[in-house]
Amino acid sequence: MIRTLTVALMLAVFAPFAVQAVEPDEILKDPVLEARAREVGKQLRCVVCQNQSIDDSHAELAGDMRILVRDRITAGDSNQKVIDYMVDRYGDYVLLDPPFKAETLVLWIGPAVIAGLGLLWVVMLFRRRKAADGHMELASGTQAAPLSDDERHRLDELLKEDNA
């Protein structure tokens, strides 16, 4: 009950911050076109604020980019054409989801490779430990070779020293 209340309260307090930055006067009259504009806006980075989409950002340039997206969509451009227009000017950087290609290979593959190497290391570590454990079992087990006369003699000597 308390948890439900807390969640409800947090939603009430923080939800407004998640609301998009799209201004009321920017919104297109045609809901279909507006939905497309949102679809495009979600994918485009606000180039002055690093990690927000233009729909989420209150930066003025992001606002101008939203308006441009709407202008182009109203003029009949496809979503992809609008996105291409932006990529033409700002490069892949303007895409929040960077495309998979030669220049971004390290970006996409890098973490997986590092995780794989880490996993390999852990596996090797465990294997080595297991092998070490195996040796100990052998030493304490009945199958261990009996002491030779020489060894027995040395052991007696050591025990004597200890008792003295």
Place this chain on the structure above:
Amino acid sequence: MKRFLYVIPLVVLIVVGGFATRQLIQVSGGKSVNILPSVLINREVPPFELAPIQGRERGFGSKDLLGQVTIVNLFGSWCVACQAEHPFLVKIKEQGLVPIYGIDWREKKPDAGPKWLAKYGDPYTLIGDDPHSKAAIAFGVTGAPESFIVDKKGVIRYKQIGPINAEIWQSTLWPLIQELRKQ
């Protein structure tokens, strides 16, 4: 083999650190402040047409740049770094070195740009008013000031992010302009 494994983290650190240091040195040396390289380099100026600012008869568009080597400079009266750069642009104009075309970016009031130019000097051959970033986005601009060197065919050859100063002018911009004029 084992020893070799221990060296790997060190090698990674040196490589990553090396790239980071190189970038730092380049940026602080003023050689490449081009942190976000423009995709527009060596491509034609995207078509645009801007209205004049208050007090000027003509605005300017991409066609005005053809047939000569030009600097396109993006400024705004709200931009402090532009103010720092401005005296140098005025000097270029006074010495008649190269025509500078201005894009007055994102002015809140129509008289803000003209007032600013009246106060600090007007080095521009033509000025276009860009209150809604039409030209700014066409040029892939992220902040002001930014300047572009455009060749005779209207192809962008260089992008300068941040103020133009004597050092960058001497080392990079002026040699490039002279070379482009020969072509």
